[in-house]
Amino acid sequence: MINHGRKVLVVIPLSKSIQYMFGLSAPLAWLFAGRADRVRGVYGHELSEAHIREHDTFVIELCWFTALYEVGLLATHIKRINPRAKILIGGLYSQLAYRKILDSYPIDYFIRGDNELPIAMFLDGEDPRNIPNFVDREVEHPIEYRFSQDDFASLDFDLSWFPQYAAMIDRFPTTDNQQYRVPTIITSRGGCGVPHNGCSYCMGSRLKVMKQLHGRPVIVMDNDNLIRLIRKAERFGEFCIYMTSACNYDLTSIHCDARVFIEVEGKVSADRLRKIMYAFRRSELMIPVHSDGIMGGDIVTDCRDLVALSDDDHVVKFVAYADEAAALGHIPAASLVYVLDTFLPEWSHFDLYSKWDSALEVAKDRFAWILWQLDKHGIVPRNKTYLKSYLRTVMGAHPALLPGAVGIPSHGSNRSQPG
C-alpha cells in the first residue's frame, strides 16, 4: 500500500579513516535525488533525542567496517528512545555481514545488492514486503532488482538533505576529503572493473563474492554515461571520479567548468590521459604506483610522459611508498605523493574484516579514536556526546576515554593501528 512517503533521518557514523571522518559513501550523493525533501541527514555525534522522537524511520550508513561498533550503539540508542522506530542499514560492508548485523543489533531492514529502486520505493512509502531485494527479520526477498548500464544514465546527484557535509569537509580539508569528495563518480558497479591480479586486500577485487552479493557481475560505465554524469556533477563546482575500470575514456568532446579529482586505478597511457584531464577547467589526477598495487613496475617506465602532461591547472601525481622512492627517481619530487610505509594496515585487509569478531575489535578501537578526535577538535564537548552514557559500561577504562587522553599519533601515513 502506498502512503504519502516516508520521512527518513539518515545517520552517518564517523568511525572511518584518520583523514575521512566526515566522509560519505558515494551512493549517498545519488540515492535520494528526486526525493531529498523526505530525507534529512545527521552525523552520529549530532543525533539528539529530539531527532529520534521526531522520526520513525532511520537509515544508518555502514559502508566501512570500521563503523560496525558505532552503528550498533546508534541503533541501540535510537530504539531505547523510540522503540517503535524502524531502522534500515545500508552500505558496502553491510552487504557482507547483514545477517550477523540483524542478529546482533536492533536493526529492522536491509537491502541486498543494488538499492537504487528499493530505496526509492521505500521513500515513496511502499510496504517493505513488496520491495525487491528487501530483508527484514522474517523475510529475505531474492535479488530481483539489478543495476544495469541504462541505470547509470538516470542517476543524478543531490546533497541538499545533508548541508553539514560541505561545512565539515571544508573545515577539515584533508587529502582524503578532497580526493573522495562527493559527488564521486565510480566507473564500475558491483566490484572492481580494472583488469588485474592483485589487490587481494580490497573487497572490490573479490569478484566472486561481489557477484554473489549483487546477483550479477561487475558493470563498467561506458563513455556516454560518464559524460552524462560529469554534466550532472558539474554544478557542484568540485567533484571526484574514481576510475575503477580500464581507463579507456575519451572526454575530448566536452569542457567541464569544474575542479575534479581523478584517481586512475588501472594502467593508462599519456595519450589516453590527455583525452581525459583537459576536459576539466582544473584537474588533479592521482595514479598509484606502489609495488603491491595493480600497476607496480609497469607504469614506472612510462610515467615521464604522464608527468609531462601537467600544467598550472592540470596536475598528474603518483602515489608511492617512501621506501620505494629510489626506484622512481626519474619522476620529479613534486609529482610524487609519498606514503610512509603502506596504504593499508593489516586491519583493513578483507581477510580480517570479513570475520565478524576481528572486524568488531578494530571497529571498537576506531570508535574510541573518533571520540578522542571530536574532543580534540572541540566538535563535541566530552560530557555532551550522545554516546557518553554507553562508553563507561561498554569500554570501561579505555585509554582514549580518560581525561587528557592523547589517543593515537597522527602522521602522514594511513597506517593507523588504533588504540
Ligand code: SF4
Ligand atoms: S584497483 Fe583499486 S578498486 Fe580495484 S581491486 Fe585494486 S584497490 Fe580495489
